[in-house]
Amino acid sequence: MHSIIVVPTAADPSAQIRLAPGDTLHFGRSAPADHRRHLLLPHAGVSRSAGEITCVGTFWSLSNFSPSATYVVENPEGAGEHIKVAPGRVEAPVPFEFARIVLPAGGDLLGLDVWAPRHEYVEFGAPDGPDGPDDADGQGDRGGTPTVVAFPLDRTKRYFLVLTALCEPRLRGRPHAPLPTVEQVVTRLRPIWPEVNRAAVQWNIGYLAVKLRLRAAPDTAAADPDGPGIRLNGKKDALVSLALRFDLVREEHLAALTAPVTGRPRR
Structure with a gap:
């Protein structure tokens, strides 16, 4: 199971790049010399080496290699929730289950959708989970790891x-x-x-x-x-x-x- 899925354009969700934990994806106007996995963004306003996405377990990080442009990572499910990744920032963690990286490119804004479908949720109320019989103080079951839901769905999404x-x-x-x-x-x-x-x-x-x-x-x-x-x-x-x-x-x-x-x- 891949942890991170990058959709290069919102208009074509079938074009997907899947990353397993530890994988990286470089993106920019030209491919790096060291033959890293690369997503080509052929726009004159995008840096040749614009940035890098790194898959880290159930979340991902974003590196901004641009010397001048701030990248914005939006949460499409939130009411304007977003984070900013400043020029030169490396491995900024992104917690959103799905997100959109917005890159300023000249007079345009380019978007990359990133899914993190392996987000997991504790089973509240389970005997060995938070708020269960073994968790009267609300600090989790100290005798073991919490139970994880088989199908992690957020019913507010x-x-x-x-x-x-x-x-x-x-x-x-x-x-x-x-x-x-x-x-x-x-x-x-x-x-x-x-x-x-x-x-x-x-x-x-x-x-x-x-x-x-x-x-x-x-x-x-x-x-x-x-x-x-x-x-x-x-x-x-x-x-x-x-x-x-x-x-x-x-x-x-x-x-x-x-x-x-x-x-x-x-x-």
Whole structure:
């Protein structure tokens, strides 16, 4: 399982670079002389050696090799949450589960999406976890490591809304109902996520497939003359099957699909 996945452009989420712990990815206008793994950014406003992403377990760090440009790392799920990486800063840690590196390039802003799907969460309430019987002081089980959830989903994120919308027909008593199309998911989520569009739904389906560690079925991994639709349908089927089999999405979660929007919409 790869810890970090870099999507070179938001417009093409299928173009992914996968990094395992300890791997690095250099990026810039030209490749380094030492033949490091490299992502080419052919823009005159990008430094020849612009920076480097390093995979460190369940998080990653960013090095800024530009002598003058500050890089911004945004949390697309946050209400403007971001960090700045100053010129020359090396190995700045990035805690976001998914992030977007924004590079100033002349009069343009270039973006790189970075996913960290191996973020794990402690199972609160478990006998050997925080707030469980062995944790009355709230400081964790001192006799061992905390229990880690098998499927680490954050139910406050938009990817969980997408998963819930995909599961909705079958959770409402139609076990053999066809899965919603991407357009139907967009329509279902628009009242609580006004900016939603096809690309955003497809992006979140792709992210869920990575986060839940699904492997492509042999028939969906074959040649795809009709474009990405076949692979997308295979991902939707696998996601819904897994979510319902292990109760990752339950009937009570459907309330989130009709909850009123409060404050700034989640991104």
